[in-house]
Amino acid sequence: MITVEEAKHIILENTQNFGIEEIPFLEAVGRILKEDIVADRDFPPFNRVAMDGIAINYRFFEYGVRDFKIEGIQPAGAPQQTMVNASNCYEVMTGACLPNNTDTVIRYEDVDINTLMATINIDEITEGQNIHVQGSDKTKEDVLIKKNTIISAAEIGVLATVGKAMVKVAKQPKVMIVSTGDELVDVNENPLDHQIRRSNVYTLVSLLNDLKIPAKTAHIADKKSVLKEKIASFLQEYDVLLFSGAVSKGKFDFLPEVLDELGVKKLFHRVSQRPGKPFWAGVTDNCNVFAFPGNPVSTFVNCLVYFYPWYKKSVGVSSEEKTAILAKDLTFKPNLSCFLQVKLTSKKGQVYATPIKGNGSGDLASLIEADGFIELPKTEETEFKKGSVFPIIRYR
Amino acid sequence: MITVEEAKHIILENTQNFGIEEIPFLEAVGRILKEDIVADRDFPPFNRVAMDGIAINYRFFEYGVRDFKIEGIQPAGAPQQTMVNASNCYEVMTGACLPNNTDTVIRYEDVDINTLMATINIDEITEGQNIHVQGSDKTKEDVLIKKNTIISAAEIGVLATVGKAMVKVAKQPKVMIVSTGDELVDVNENPLDHQIRRSNVYTLVSLLNDLKIPAKTAHIADKKSVLKEKIASFLQEYDVLLFSGAVSKGKFDFLPEVLDELGVKKLFHRVSQRPGKPFWAGVTDNCNVFAFPGNPVSTFVNCLVYFYPWYKKSVGVSSEEKTAILAKDLTFKPNLSCFLQVKLTSKKGQVYATPIKGNGSGDLASLIEADGFIELPKTEETEFKKGSVFPIIRYR
Numbered sequence: 001m002i003t004v005e006e007a008k009h010i011i012l013e014n015t016q017n018f019g020i021e022e023i024p025f026l027e028a029v030g031r032i033l034k035e036d037i038v039a040d041r042d043f044p045p046f047n048r049v050a051m052d053g054i055a056i057n058y059r060f061f062e063y064g065v066r067d068f069k070i071e072g073i074q075p076a077g078a079p080q081q082t083m084v085n086a087s088n089c090y091e092v093m094t095g096a097c098l099p100n101n102t103d104t105v106i107r108y109e110d111v112d113i114n115t116l117m118a119t120i121n122i123d124e125i126t127e128g129q130n131i132h133v134q135g136s137d138k139t140k141e142d143v144l145i146k147k148n149t150i151i152s153a154a155e156i157g158v159l160a161t162v163g164k165a166m167v168k169v170a171k172q173p174k175v176m177i178v179s180t181g182d183e184l185v186d187v188n189e190n191p192l193d194h195q196i197r198r199s200n201v202y203t204l205v206s207l208l209n210d211l212k213i214p215a216k217t218a219h220i221a222d223k224k225s226v227l228k229e230k231i232a233s234f235l236q237e238y239d240v241l242l243f244s245g246a247v248s249k250g251k252f253d254f255l256p257e258v259l260d261e262l263g264v265k266k267l268f269h270r271v272s273q274r275p276g277k278p279f280w281a282g283v284t285d286n287c288n289v290f291a292f293p294g295n296p297v298s299t300f301v302n303c304l305v306y307f308y309p310w311y312k313k314s315v316g317v318s319s320e321e322k323t324a325i326l327a328k329d330l331t332f333k334p335n336l337s338c339f340l341q342v343k344l345t346s347k348k349g350q351v352y353a354t355p356i357k358g359n360g361s362g363d364l365a366s367l368i369e370a371d372g373f374i375e376l377p378k379t380e381e382t383e384f385k386k387g388s389v390f391p392i393i394r395y396r
Numbered sequence: 397m398i399t400v401e402e403a404k405h406i407i408l409e410n411t412q413n414f415g416i417e418e419i420p421f422l423e424a425v426g427r428i429l430k431e432d433i434v435a436d437r438d439f440p441p442f443n444r445v446a447m448d449g450i451a452i453n454y455r456f457f458e459y460g461v462r463d464f465k466i467e468g469i470q471p472a473g474a475p476q477q478t479m480v481n482a483s484n485c486y487e488v489m490t491g492a493c494l495p496n497n498t499d500t501v502i503r504y505e506d507v508d509i510n511t512l513m514a515t516i517n518i519d520e521i522t523e524g525q526n527i528h529v530q531g532s533d534k535t536k537e538d539v540l541i542k543k544n545t546i547i548s549a550a551e552i553g554v555l556a557t558v559g560k561a562m563v564k565v566a567k568q569p570k571v572m573i574v575s576t577g578d579e580l581v582d583v584n585e586n587p588l589d590h591q592i593r594r595s596n597v598y599t600l601v602s603l604l605n606d607l608k609i610p611a612k613t614a615h616i617a618d619k620k621s622v623l624k625e626k627i628a629s630f631l632q633e634y635d636v637l638l639f640s641g642a643v644s645k646g647k648f649d650f651l652p653e654v655l656d657e658l659g660v661k662k663l664f665h666r667v668s669q670r671p672g673k674p675f676w677a678g679v680t681d682n683c684n685v686f687a688f689p690g691n692p693v694s695t696f697v698n699c700l701v702y703f704y705p706w707y708k709k710s711v712g713v714s715s716e717e718k719t720a721i722l723a724k725d726l727t728f729k730p731n732l733s734c735f736l737q738v739k740l741t742s743k744k745g746q747v748y749a750t751p752i753k754g755n756g757s758g759d760l761a762s763l764i765e766a767d768g769f770i771e772l773p774k775t776e777e778t779e780f781k782k783g784s785v786f787p788i789i790r791y792r
Contacts, residue, residue, distance in 0.1 A: 043761060
């Protein structure tokens with residue numbers, strides 16, 4: 001049985017390239033940028049007035065002049081004007097071009113305006129103040145956003161500014177999420193005593209939705225011939241198949257066998273972890289298969305631990321490891337990696353992880369109280385001390 | 397001029413109730429639950445087999461029996477069967493009902509199967525092992541998810557399990573985002589030298605999109621009569637108006653005046669902070685008006701600092717304060733609250749905030765390198781020491 005580290009490594013060696021598509025910029029939030037975004041001109045594109053007030057030629061202030069005749073007004077959005085008499089001033093608005101022949105802006109708070117005359121009422125001003133100088137943020141052709149950035153609201157503002165109405169992003173994989181298990185009925189059905197409702201496929205749909213990946217879902221009965229026929233067609237049509245269930249040692253756990261018969265190359269089966277041990281992973285030339293164990297917490301944690309980093313690497317994004325401080329002593333006996341539900345709290349710049357008492361991998365309700373999982377390493381040790389630091393995976 | 401604390405307090409005293417709507421559960425991710433979700437039956441609903449293997453009556457193992465005749469198979473999804481001869485065993489699959497007359501499950505790994513006979517090959521088993529007992533996670537009528545929870549993938553799984561195909565959530569506010577400023581042209585236009593493209597409205601659209609709030613956008617020229625007419629109609633139609641620009645001291649900053657003439661009650665104008673100082677906030681009986689300063693960073697930070705908590709309180713969600721450790725000494729002279737762009741990194745369970753050198757509130761590009769803002773308090777002190785802890789606001 002391989003370790004979590006080995007399994008992750010193998011998964012990340014088998015990424016795909018989904019290609020690139022061009023979409024409207026406002027729809028690109030959460031998607032992965034696939035081009036460098038460069039400044040189409042200087043930022044700001046002109047010497048931009050940064051305060052409402054008056055613009056003067058500093059030389060005159062230096063000579064002791066305090067009263068300036070108002071020669072005109074430069075509003076934002078108007079072409080740059082020219083002050084004819086260098087000893088005059090111009091009223092200027094935030095966002096406007098600085099008028100020709102002026103070099104310093106004094107805000108209204110420091111000026112008395114008397115019809116046609118402005119009197120500066122402070123003694124200290126700095127040459128060039130309150131001007132956002134052309135090109136001082138970025139110059140034309142500078143890279144503003146690097147390829148492979150995850151697009152957030154901040155990037156949307158820059159895309160708008162440089163006029164990228166359409167933007168190149170990584171295409172999303174075509175994903176089919178399949179549940180198996182004859183005990184499952186659909187959400188709007190009333191289960192009999194021995195049945196339960198399908199939930200894992202919807203959890204997976206939501207987890208993929210958080211990555212802006214749309215996914216289809218299907219349910220296949222625990223019948224080998226049906227499984228085989230349907231999966232054969234899915235393998236042609238989709239980039240990724242996610243399964244939930246039928247990978248353990250049960251008499252009706254046909255999935256590994258069926259996938260093998262269909263020519264899917266097994267990468268591994270079973271990982272030394274709890275929950276989620278019977279995870280089966282495989283590939284074909286054009287499809288990755290993630291067959292997660294059917295228990296709710298197993299499916300959930302394996303999607304975060306394996307599918308998420310696989311997707312991110314496929315689209316060119318690196319995942320930063322996050323850590324938290326264990327808030328309570330813990331005992332975990334099996335010599336396996338342990339993914340434990342935790343409540344995460346922030347205190348004085350530190351992140352604390354408090355374990356949530358769950359009731360095994362079937363306990364879906366325990367995920368409600370938690371925000372993520374803490375990963376305790378596979379080790380001979382069985383005691384994990386309060387104050388120790390471990391990797392975490394957040395899901396909210 | 398009021399402080400950031402006072403401004404936040406006033407904003408939070410003026411929340412709205414947008415009402416409740418019922419939507420398909422899969423569309424509810426990110427929305428705020430407005431009903432308690434209770435268990436429709438026990439969790440698990442029957443004594444559920446937790447391992448593939450055999451089920452026996454423990455008494456016989458205790459008496460020294462190791463060989464058990466296989467009486468039948470209990471698959472997942474089949475009605476509960478009854479083992480007739482108590483000294484026999486049943487093959488049982490994960491997810492199945494435990495057969496009547498059995499009380500203990502031994503996994504296949506610990507059993508040798510020989511056609512019709514199963515031999516247990518270990519010496520220690522525990523009565524009742526590998527059974528997920530009916531009601532052990534939750535019992536019927538237990539509250540599984542509390543009202544006012546933000547719905548994530550974890551909640552989706554539980555909603556599916558209890559058959560909540562439709563779920564009650566907080567309605568979203570109807571929001572109009574308005575830009576002003578004659579210097580602005582649209583994203584797909586080529587600006588003249590003195591013009592720039594509209595970007596703030598799109599940033600705001602994205603920030604609201606992160607809260608699953610759809611918003612409309614409009615641009616109004618800096619002409620008082622036009623502003624007044626359009627805003628009068630928006631005030632009737634929308635729950636929230638967000639403005640960007642026209643609230644400072646410029647000659648064409650008509651907004652506060654126009655809002656006053658339209659009967660919008662001013663809550664405050666100007667907050668002792670940088671950036672974002674000229675923020676204007678007001679209310680009518682049915683509408684909240686957030687008029688943010690037009691500089692990109694000002695609009696961005698004020699949306700996060702004021703609109704986000706206002707929305708969250710309106711829909712019944714409390715915001716937890718997060719903090720980070722300043723990674724560098726900083727000097728900030730004005731006696732104002734300072735919201736500074738920072739890169740956030742996680743190291744040994746601690747979150748460090750490294751300031752990004754920005755170039756004032758007009759520097760949209762500096763937001764790209766940052767992940768959030770750190771809030772330095774308004775104080776006479778001008779030196780902020782590395783290692784000190786301050787509140788942060790993440791936007792990615």
